Amino acid sequence: MxxxxxxxxxxxxxxxxxxxxxxxAPASATGTDGACPEGGGVTVVVDFGDLGPAPVVRCAPGTPANGIAALQEAGIEVAGSQKYGLAVACRINGKPGPDVESCAGMPSATAYWSYWHASAGGSWTSSQEGAQTAKPAPGSFEGWAFARPKSANDLPSPPRIAPVRQASAPASAPADQGGSSxxxxxxxxxxxxxxxxxxxxxxxxxxxxx
Known part of the structure; x- marks a missing residue:
């Protein structure tokens, strides 16, 4: 007994x-704020332009399969068009709203999301292929910028956030670490x-x- x-x-x-x-237990590793640390993940930058919200910088861990996967794995919402699905990124984090774009088919030539690539510390380059087929390089930066060119012939501007990793914050002293655990x-x-x-x-x- x-x-x-x-x-x-x-x-x-x-x-x-x-x-x-x-x-x-620690939170899920998917989607963290800020740029990825050196040697890990793909950093995603979203510049909303004149739509209002401040730019977003988040890290997609691992090796995302394509540009759309990088957005999703960074914890950023993306919606495609009704006709083409995620082959066309129509809304990112709910922007633009239906008053700007209906997302029925291809976005307007004067209001759309432009897609960019860059190496860490490099310069933004406009993507030559769609986000569903583009393969982000490990440790690289993926950029999205909402464009409102005056005409279909005008080139869009890259994200206003440079593809640069921020310096790591100094580690806390051992005493501080012990007190916080x-x-x-x-x-x-x-x-x-x-x-x-x-x-x-x-x-x-x-x-x-x-």
Whole structure:
């Protein structure tokens, strides 16, 4: 009977510890703010132009299959047209709205998303193929800029955010890191003490009963 109680107590303690660990699990790695670190992922820059929102810079981890996948894996919403699907990026993060573009077919020649590529620290180059077929190079930058040329013959402007990685913030001192982390050693130690204490109490009661 004591062994049964002890087993239930150990199981409950394990469940409690597992719940604590699950609650502290890191967020999904998909889509992080800012440029990707050197040697990992594809940085996506979205310049909304005169549509209003501030430009967005996010990191798509790994090696996205194409330009559309880079947008999605960076955590940026993209919607295609009703006729061509995601072969045409019509809206990015809900922009432009239906008052500017219906997204029924091809976007207007004077209001559309232009698509760009760049190496880190390089210059933006207009893409020569669609985002569904373009393969982003590892560590590169993907750019989107909303264009409103005066005529269909005018060339669009690249994103206003340069394809440059920001300097990494200095690491915190060891003391600061220790103060900000959760004291798992204390939690585990306390659970072990509780299990041992209760087990000892049950054994003592059984001896007195005998």
């Amino acid at each position: 004591i062994a049964s109680r002890l087993a239930r107590l150990v199981t409950a303690s394990a469940v409690l510890l597992g719940a604590c660990l699950a609650g502290a 959760f004291p798992w050693d204390v939690v585990v130690g306390a659970l072990v003490i509780v299990v041992i204490g209760v087990a000892g109490t049950l054994v003592a009661r059984r001896r007195r009963a005998q």
